Amino acid sequence: MSELLVNVVRGALTESRHMGDIALVDRAGRLLASVGDGERVTYARSSAKPLQTLPLVESGAADAFAMSDEEIALCCASHSGEEMHVTKVRAFLNRIGVPESALQCGVHPPYHQPSYEALLRSGTQVSAIHNNCSGKHAGMLALAKFLGADLDTYLDVNHPVQQAVLSVVREVCDLDESQLVLGTDGCGVPVFGMPIRNLALAFARFADPEDMPDGRARAMRRIARAMMSHPHLVAGTDRFCTALMQAGQGTLLGKAGAEGVYCVGIAPQGFGLCVKVDDGNARAAYPSVVEALRQAQVVDKDVIDALASFHRPQLKNHQGTVVGSLQTAFTLRPPHETDK
């Protein structure tokens, strides 16, 4: 059962509440601490992007296309559609000779409001390149091209790209075929349902891939380094993933997923954290991640302090006056205490 994660307080009242589940694991997948149900099954959504990028790097495709760390970071991104993101994804597609029209992620306005407004003011059409997943789709197209596979059907679960992703997910998350639940993501690719403990394990292994086979460990290190070196490409201006990885300075690998999923790889200890907000609202995931890192005592106080605006967000009205706040309300407990 999910437990209370965050209270939404306005004036003297707790107006809303967010329940959820949290798992903290080591790189062997042992549950070190949890809130609610550490085995709660959910889809990884965009938290799977580092895993989805792994076949691109492991296969040699990334090297064949001379991909930069920036381009690898963009494959793992849920970016805000800012100029820096759009320009770099476009340049990558150009370089590998794949047209923008091959992107099948669909269209939504850039998350970054000023960028969206600038597009409209300039009369530019919003297109698939602005979709937060355009980097991931560009990476999947690159792998398809490298493998000599069809570029039109790369979303299909039976396509060589998706089959390669599926193998990686099973292996890195330590899942039997029967434990993996398949669905369709907001951008059309297959999504992977699994216990949050297994999703946390993947991030523990990205944070410290020592126990992985050599080639895989190399690829995982490269992806983690790319994301942590370019946090502004993984998300964007004012976004939590960017702030978390900037604050972590190479020790924290963070990635959000839709419906209130958040995963962190914690490099010094080789730990992985996964938060799932039961109702799917990301506003409760960010405070919960920072509070869980604080309670687990896995980061320095100055990292927590640097993330204060995500840890204890204030609610402001449209005049900018503070009218409330989000307040975490959980205690991370070792598994034997949770079992009571």
Next chain:
Amino acid sequence: MSELLVNVVRGALTESRHMGDIALVDRAGRLLASVGDGERVTYARSSAKPLQTLPLVESGAADAFAMSDEEIALCCASHSGEEMHVTKVRAFLNRIGVPESALQCGVHPPYHQPSYEALLRSGTQVSAIHNNCSGKHAGMLALAKFLGADLDTYLDVNHPVQQAVLSVVREVCDLDESQLVLGTDGCGVPVFGMPIRNLALAFARFADPEDMPDGRARAMRRIARAMMSHPHLVAGTDRFCTALMQAGQGTLLGKAGAEGVYCVGIAPQGFGLCVKVDDGNARAAYPSVVEALRQAQVVDKDVIDALASFHRPQLKNHQGTVVGSLQTAFTLRPPHETDK
């Protein structure tokens, strides 16, 4: 304790869940049926707008300014900032000689995306007139002017306009001074915290004000008629309030509030319904309202059918493919069963 209202299903998994509380009452305030805690305390938020408009009509201000039903509907609106809304609020302010700059609701982009995009493409600045609450604030300014009160401080809880609103809220919701919790709304005005049973009572009385004193009953009927006659002004294109009141054809008075609050006055029976989604997400409120109306057997099947897209919403990805759905999961129970 809140109970499960809605499952968010993607592929084979329930990905997210929304808990909440529901109260159905008659116009004496008797709890007829509930889900979770029928006495759960929350803020009315924008569901209070018909109540906040009552002093404007009761005082004679609406008549003095020759307000149309359209203008009264806009005072009760959380409108989408479409051309029809903005033009009419602007014209009303002009007629009563109050400048747009007097609106203190703050600025946010129009909810209606095409209207927002059209503004940006035309180089128009988004302003307070586009705020979903601009009609309510125009109404409060009209009452302030009618009362000869200060126009600059109308947001203050001690201002004659807000004091008049407070009295009305206490009386129509049947609340002692001690039972009313005050906070600040997203648009800067005082908000009213109370049990959802009392909020439902207000809507039962708007639906059938027979037990109210004559002047109040007249004013309540006028407000209810204005809203139900102009549902497109109370919300806008593709919005639930508009669809509900269109489907109800003069029998249902619906008004949303922020943080997952929804109230319905059911005219034929003189009943009131209030739904509060515990986590504050409106996506779960709409299916819950339609399902509660269905289970309570207070509307015809064709009304439920007309609201099918809100009752059982499909989740689509950015390509428009259906990838999941929202499914209600509660049973409305008479109070004696709930007490078990």
